[in-house]
Amino acid sequence: EVQLVESGGGLVQPGRSLRLSCVASGFIFDDYALHWVRQAPGKGLEWVSGITWNSGNIYYADSVRGRFTISRDNAKNSLYLQMNGLRTEDTALYYCARGRNNDFWTGQDYWGQGILVTVSS
Amino acid sequence: EIVLTQSPGTLSLSPGERATLSCRASQSVDSTYLAWYQQKPGQAPRLLIYGASSRATGIPDRFSGSGSGPDFTLTISRLQPEDFAVYFCQQYGSSPQTFGQGTKVEIK
Numbered sequence: 001e002v003q004l005v006e007s008g009g010g011l012v013q014p015g016r017s018l019r020l021s022c023v024a025s026g027f028i029f030d031d032y033a034l035h036w037v038r039q040a041p042g043k044g045l046e047w048v049s050g051i052t053w054n055s056g057n058i059y060y061a062d063s064v065r066g067r068f069t070i071s072r073d074n075a076k077n078s079l080y081l082q083m084n085g086l087r088t089e090d091t092a093l094y095y096c097a098r099g100r101n102n103d104f105w106t107g108q109d110y111w112g113q114g115i116l117v118t119v120s121s
Numbered sequence: 122e123i124v125l126t127q128s129p130g131t132l133s134l135s136p137g138e139r140a141t142l143s144c145r146a147s148q149s150v151d152s153t154y155l156a157w158y159q160q161k162p163g164q165a166p167r168l169l170i171y172g173a174s175s176r177a178t179g180i181p182d183r184f185s186g187s188g189s190g191p192d193f194t195l196t197i198s199r200l201q202p203e204d205f206a207v208y209f210c211q212q213y214g215s216s217p218q219t220f221g222q223g224t225k226v227e228i229k
Contacts, residue, residue, distance in 0.1 A: 035218075037166075045158075045166065045209055047218040059216040062122070095165055107156035107213055109177060111165035 002026040004096045004112035011118045012086055022079040022096030022112060030054070030074040033099035035108055036081050038092035038117075048094070049081065052104050059104075064090075086119045093117075123148055123212050127221035133229040140197040142224045144210035149190035154214025157186055157195045160223075161206045169208075170195065200226070 008020040020036070035050040049060045049070040058070055069082040079096055094115050097108035124147040134140055144155070152173035158166040168177040170186035173193055183198040197204055205228050210221040 044222045045160075045211075045220040047211075047220065050216075050218070061217045100168075100171060105154060105213055107158075107168055107171045107211060108166075109168045109171075111167075113165055 002098070002110045004098065004110060006094065006096050006112045006115035009094065009115035009117045011120065013121050014086060014088055014119055016086055017082070017084045018086060018117060020081040020083065020094055020096075020115060020117070024077045024079070024096075024098070027098070029077040031102050033102065033104040033106070034072060034079045035097045035099065036070060036079075037095045037097055037108070037111075038090075039095070039114070040089075040092045043092075046092070050099070050104060051079070053102050057104060083117070086117075088119050091117060091119045122217055123150060123215060123219050125210050125212060125219055125221035127208075127210060127224045129224060130222075131225045131227060133227050134200055135229045136200050136202055138200050140195075140200055140204070140226055142195040142197075142208055142210075142226075144188075144193045144195070144221050146191040146193075146212060150193075150212045151214050152189050152193070154212055155186075155188075155190075155193050156211045156213060157184075158209045158211065159204075159206050160209065166209065197226075 003025045036048040067085045071080045096112040098110040100106035100109045155173040157170040160166045174186045207223045
């Protein structure tokens, strides 16, 4: 069974940093691209960042470029999102999601349950 | 950035009825790179359709997708009680990947 479990969220003050983690199981981790997608309370979905299977290509939404860094450790079946310079508008439920295959340009077929990040003073 | 506009915002229908949801892109999107998701309250999104018309694993055949850039459609042939939810379209052919704002299908 494919599982994606996020951790590392919480309440943080504006300007501070937070690191999200996502541990995967039930599939061959380094066969797939991975993504972070967020959802502000009561709002729609916003793609945040994605990374290819070998970390060779990385992409970001304009809203987070220069502040967030995505990375993965295939040996640990783990995906990360380092978030620096957090803003109140970054408050959201952050989902870890798997691409459908090793091609980056696919939809996301498995999602974690999400981890809440609240940015507030 | 490609903007996806979904209509209507809310669709009020009865079980057994047909639902037709629209997604229009601000620029042409290759149908290979268009997906639809279902999201229920308190749950993560669920992939329904990819490549505009291919059903994801385990998705019932009452869900179907069609269209070509810039206009795409998700059809639910006969609404079941479990289909009342919010539906999002997504383009993943260019970065940043983008989602529509969602269509809520509610019980009339």
